[in-house]
Amino acid sequence: MNIRSPVLLSFTKYFLRGNLASLKPSVLVLHGFLGSKSNWHTFCRVLHERTQRTFFALDLRNHGRSPHSAPHDYRSMTADVIAFIEQHRLNSVVLLGHSMGAKVSMGVALTLPTRIAALILIDNAPVCADVHESTCTSVRALFRVASAQPLSRRYAGEMLKNIVSDNSLRELLLSNLVRGSDGRLHSRLPLSLLIHSLPALGDFPFNGIFSGPTLLIRGRYSNYVSDAYLPDVYRVFPSASIVTLDGGHWIHVEQSEHVLSSVETFLQNN
Incomplete structure (x- = not known):
């Protein structure tokens, strides 16, 4: 299977019914390598309750309950998420991704910018780098x-x-x-x-600029978004706001409440 044949992604939806449902763009949450949507259950539930927005937690291909399919690369994962957006008739979404999921979010935003209301990136940068x-x-x-x-x-x-x-x-x-x-x-x-597929995880095969609202949260002791990468971040995402928290690559686990608060504030303003 190739990138012209996206897979149907497994997902969990957090939403309110009827008139209680928020009219603001839904949030798609994309996990990192070897993760799954279940790892983000508490995160999505809490933010859904705080913001009243609809959240979709997705299993990316070859992870969780989603289908197994080669290749496992960013173009293929991006095509899967775009197909999900189309399938669910989501006219405008916020993308939130961690690590591998952050790069997939970047790819979707650069490929389909008119459908992306805002971008939330957790500890990854728009660069080609060796896999850690x-x-x-x-x-x-x-x-x-x-x-x-x-x-x-x-x-x-x-x-x-x-x-x-x-x-x-x-x-x-x-x-x-x-x-x-x-x-x-x-x-x-x-x-x-x-x-x-490990070498492909260090890739960043996308071009262009996404000028919409962007929040990048990084761990101070993680080297995924070092200061040396900040010019690349601002080049691709000129509206980016960067929040640096004490912690490593799993900053959303180590500093969960700070990450939740940062994301909540960003969603309130976007």
Whole structure:
């Protein structure tokens, strides 16, 4: 399958019925590599309640409950999200993405700017860069654990602990293990495809400028959006406001209330 054949993305919708529904643009939330829409459930529920906006949390291709399909690259993921917008007849949306999901959000905004009301990017920049070693380590660690087909999640966690020290990241990886009919844990992700696709995650195959309202939230101790990348951010997103919080790449987990407040304020003004 190629980028001319987008896949139908699995999603969860947070919304109010009837006259209570907000007329403001819906918000599409795009997770990062090895994540899923379920990781963003609390985030979406809280912001939906605070803003009354409709939220859609999406599983990108090869993640969560969405179909497995090659290639796994930004053009294909962007085409999937654009197809979702068209399928659901969303005339105007706000895109919110973390890491891989942030780059997909950028791609959609640069490809379909007239349908994007605003952009919220969490810890990624519009640049080509080497894939971070932690990303490579994470997917290979998950492959190793899944290949062992452990019987218990606890044992799987112990296996991961020897490779991945960060507890939040371990929990994210474990969320991708599901119990099969044989009683053992298996990966629900096409890990061989994702490992093969790692180089594409550092790519940024888009051109152009998105001049709409843009919020970029970065972790002070993350190197995904270093100061050296800020000229690139302002070149592609000239209206960008940048918020820097104490934390790393998983800033929405480490500083959840600060991120929620920053996003809520941005949505109130846009």
